[in-house]
Amino acid sequence: MLGLLGLPFGVFAPFAVWSGFRSLRRIRAADGELTGETSAALGLAAGLLGVAALIVGTAYWFLAS
């Protein structure tokens, strides 16, 4: 959810990366007892996209303005 929110609202993106990464680690360490790996991976991917957009957008502002 944070990942999806991070795309239109960049402020959520870093939290999506943190949350997605942490969830993935826990799921993989749980030896099959926890599910939702796909959701966590997609949340992480969306968060990374959001963070990348945030960084490029902010960098553009400082370079071009």
Added chain:
Amino acid sequence: MRLVARLVAALLVLGLAAFTYPGALAVSMVVRLTAPPMAASPGPTGDLAWLHVEHPAQARPYIADEQKRMVLLHGAIPAGLIDFWTGTDQSRPNSPPFYPIDPAAYAGGRCPANSPAIRYPPLCRADLNQMAELGFNSVRLPLSWSLLEPERGHFSQTYLDRVAQVVDWARAAGLYVIIDMHQNAYSRYVGPGTGVDLSYLSGAPSWATLTDGFPSRVFLGQRELNPAVFEADSNFWYDRDGIQDEYIATLAFLAKRFRDDSTVAGYSLFNEPWPGWNLPPGFEDLLLFPFYRRVIDAITGIHDGLPCWTGLFMPAPCGYPDLGVHDVRHLVFLDTGLLREVTDFPTHLGLPVSSYLNLVLAVHAYTHIYTFDALAHQKPAQASYPWGGYEQSYSLADREAKALGAALFVAEFGDSPSDDSLIVANQLLEQEKHEIGFAFWTWKENGGKSSWGMFDAARTDVSPMSSSGCLRTARERLLARVYPLASSDPGLSYHYNSDTGSFSLIGHGRAGDSPTVVSIPPEVRGAVAVSGTAVPVTETSPGGSRLLTVTPSGGPFSIAVAAAPLVLLGCG
């Protein structure tokens, strides 16, 4: 089954990414690298030179004439063509336009009588002549979508003719016209309710005002803080029922009429855009500026956005089909979101909007009037915000314009007359410092002493009621200014002292540069002195205004007007 679910989820993320910031950013970067469209031939010769935007390396773009001289636009905003509500029963928001929109009613110098029943007087030929006498070289002309397209798909030729009539008057008076698609709190058709004053609302026609049953009720005394306005604006930004497409078609209808007319400097695409339920910066970056890009695509015929559908929500990367106008000569004024007016701070990332070169970022400078401090009822002289004072908005606007690749213009500023010596004086100082033109809100206004017009409100106990009282002394002193109309040196510095009537300009020129032209209004009587230029040429109009033309001989040059008591026109 699991694989299908994963694929669908991945597509959802990719789709959302394409339609939001990552996609918007990608389109903006492509726009930045796209070769700009150029006019295939010079524009038809008119009475006024065509304006465009020059893009110097490493500096903020600026408005320029055909000789590539920086041009400063000074003017006022008459509200006589806006479709404000009038009447006594607010439950009937569909009152007809108060003043005739048929140009015949204004022919031969005729002017309908003013009335206390409406906030603004009619706009007549004499107004344009008065503006020119004050040394203005432009007028921002607000229109209403509700009069341009009163029925869906049916445009009003009569109202367009009325606009053309004002453009003709402006041409005769030597004024550029900035055509402004005006709106205030979306539309008067959001309807009546607690705290709602419909006579302050204008913009969309009834059929394009979709409030979905949200109550019309004003909170905190701010006309935009109204659930019905939030909903109607949001429906516009999301193109519900294709209303945004109709708006774009309306702009194309206007642009087609004035395509070859250099008197029209350009179009202000949407006045004071209110985000509705959307938050900045997403509102500007993902909804407003992409909407601007679509309008530009439609009226210029360039294809900056991606080919998409029309008639329903178009995400940020979407462009718009060519509507056949092919206007690549006029300026396009881009208002920032209304919240910038409250913050004096950028509420967007400044992503490039279009490869079209003639973009002008239009800010509304209402420091201490609509900024946080004013909303907290602080007095301007003791305000605790903006932290950077008046300079905050201007220095940031400089950066915003550079990032967008746009020139900069103050499309609105004004205040209650009692604050002129503080607010208007400081705004003008900032505009000089940043070399930005202005449009003053408003030209004439009915009401009492606190009305915002340049003139005193007209007396209501005489019949027929005139369009105004006398020109307000403080406003004439401040706004009838000496300023450079055009100069080959965009880095020049200048200052007019409205207390003494003195003026100084320092610039740098090369032999062969086009002349610098300085406007001296009739109020200013000081002697002119120049250095570093060929002999200046002074033209004096019958009204007493002077036009000073100086041709640099190479190297630094200066122009000065000596201090002398101002001769104010007032009621003259």
